[in-house]
Amino acid sequence: MNRNFFALLLPLLASAMTYSPFTHAAGMVPETSLLIINEADEGGSINVKNTDDKAELLYTNIVDLKDDQTARLIVTQPVVRVEGGQTQHLRFILQTTEPLKVEHLKRVTFEGIPQKMPGKNKVGFNIRQDIPVLIHPANLPVVKDAWTLLEWSASGNSVTVSNPSPYVVRLAPQAELLPSHTLAQLAKSYILPGEKITVTTEKNTSGNSEVKFVPASRYGVQVESYTASLSVK
Numbered sequence: 500m501n502r503n504f505f506a507l508l509l510p511l512l513a514s515a516m517t518y519s520p521f522t523h524a525a526g527m528v529p530e531t532s533l534l535i536i537n538e539a540d541e542g543g544s545i546n547v548k549n550t551d552d553k554a555e556l557l558y559t560n561i562v563d564l565k566d567d568q569t570a571r572l573i574v575t576q577p578v579v580r581v582e583g584g585q586t587q588h589l590r591f592i593l594q595t596t597e598p599l600k601v602e603h604l605k606r607v608t609f610e611g612i613p614q615k616m617p618g619k620n621k622v623g624f625n626i627r628q629d630i631p632v633l634i635h636p637a638n639l640p641v642v643k644d645a646w647t648l649l650e651w652s653a654s655g656n657s658v659t660v661s662n663p664s665p666y667v668v669r670l671a672p673q674a675e676l677l678p679s680h681t682l683a684q685l686a687k688s689y690i691l692p693g694e695k696i697t698v699t700t701e702k703n704t705s706g707n708s709e710v711k712f713v714p715a716s717r718y719g720v721q722v723e724s725y726t727a728s729l730s731v732k
Contacts, residue, residue: 525567526626527557527611534594538599539637547609549581555611557581563599570595570603570634589667599636601665607632646714653704654732658683659697662690674712
């Protein structure tokens with residue numbers, strides 16, 4: 500991996516993949532960086548701690564992604580009072596019209612709403628934590644390295660990555676074609692099941708045979724870079 504690629508990759512990883520709710524966090528802090536919802540359990544749960552010393556209202560909101568709005572997820576306590584330093588257990592219920600065949604991705608936000616502060620010159624502010632939600636089908640085995648199932652191809656000044664698997668794949672949105680070290684910038688840091696993404700490169704892709712990228716584990720933690728075969732037309 501060349502130095503320019505590595506220098507560009509670090510900030511992308513920091514923002515898109517390595518979020519930790521315990522690093523310099525304040526307000527309402529979830530216990531983990533990913534909420535997993537298992538269809539077999541008809542839902543899931545997570546603990547959220549109020550790290551402030553005063554009671555706040557915990558507002559929980561499920562956010563549907565524009566490219567994945569299948570499966571309905573409901574939080575049983577969207578608004579609840581949490582005392583300072585205390586932890587709230589939240590339960591999520593999954594509603595589907597038919598059995599799921601592929602994984603789905605959503606996001607959930609946890610926002611602490613402080614009590615109204617006395618005095619004209621005192622202003623309270625809210626801190627919001629935002630983590631991904633992975634919905635896993637009941638009859639689908641867990642695969643921890645689904646990025647190995649991605650298919651990469653190139654033609655002219657474009658690169659296409661396809662995900663024929665039933666798994667959500669998370670990765671740094673920048674890939675490197677080898678041996679030319681040409682960079683390919685994806686528009687997002689995840690690829691949904693059955694999705695195909697095509698991007699334009701600055702240089703012609705001919706002469707390359709591999710692509711190197713940095714995937715993320717199920718919990719969004721950076722793993723070692725992975726090199727896949729690249730089919731060039």
